[in-house]
């Protein structure tokens with residue numbers, strides 16, 4: 441797992457014609473990469489997500505529009521992962537506040553380093569896939585990026601997480617846990633669908649899945665470690681964990697839905713973006729309410745939004761270690777979770 445990664449190559453500086461195989465961050469044999477069709481951009485990509493009509497009831501007119509919309513939201517899924525993962529590296533200074541030396545003595549610092557290394561690699565891999573897709577479909581990467589998810593350091597969602605961390609809370613780590621769970625769910629969803637999923641896109645998620653399962657214990661262990669801090673400030677910070685997590689996630693989702701919706705105002709000449717806009721405008725999922733709901737489900741899917749309120753890993757962690765997390769906002773989380781998901785059984 442000791443990989444040398446071009447981490448310093450930020451996503452904004454990825455050259456437009458990067459060769460995916462050259463920078464492949466996983467320990468995959470070069471022949472395998474070639475066989476899987478991942479090494480170079482292809483002429484044609486199949487759909488990235490299960491059939492939008494069958495699964496979500498969204499009915500874009502025209503099969504090529506349908507395919508473009510499907511691919512756009514497939515790219516949005518991996519961009520959402522990439523944004524979360526690259527944010528981790530940028531947020532190291534406040535997400536691991538002064539814990540590093542103590543964690544070293546607890547011998548989990550190597551795991552944390554590996555975790556960060558893995559996530560930076562994943563982010564890079566997803567960005568490269570997007571660039572490869574743009575190359576092959578002659579889509580302007582800088583234009584496409586304007587409509588895909590983004591998680592800037594300056595956003596209110598990030599600031600809330602940062603403030604919580606400065607107080608000694610762990611809201612950001614609860615969200616990491618949630619996102620990791622979503623990455624497994626999304627891979628299983630596209631692997632088990634009847635729809636024809638693009639082989640290279642599926643492999644991308646498969647490789648991601650294989651590494652995610654190796655470091656899934658890191659976030660809960662850090663959360664437990666932070667919870668062992670008995671200082672008053674940290675207790676206050678932690679009492680806001682779940683509130684901060686929910687507000688931050690909600691703000692982010694709303695902001696990204698706005699980005700998706702702005703596709704409607706695209707006036708450029710890029711054929712892929714024109715197809716996406718037309719498919720978005722002309723989707724006719726029965727009546728307007730059904731259409732609205734189908735579009736909302738698609739946007740939420742792309743934003744990894746099974747709500748954290750319905751996250752199995754969060755709920756399991758709370759159940760297992762409830763006494764160390766006891767706080768007012770935990771009660772709020774439990775209340776909302778049980779209330780909203782009562783039909784799926786008692787959450788906690």
Ligand SMILES: [Fe+2]
Pocket residue numbers: 525558559562623648652
């Ligand atoms: Fe990842």
Ligand SMILES: [Fe+2]
Pocket residue numbers: 559620652655
């Ligand atoms: Fe991960």
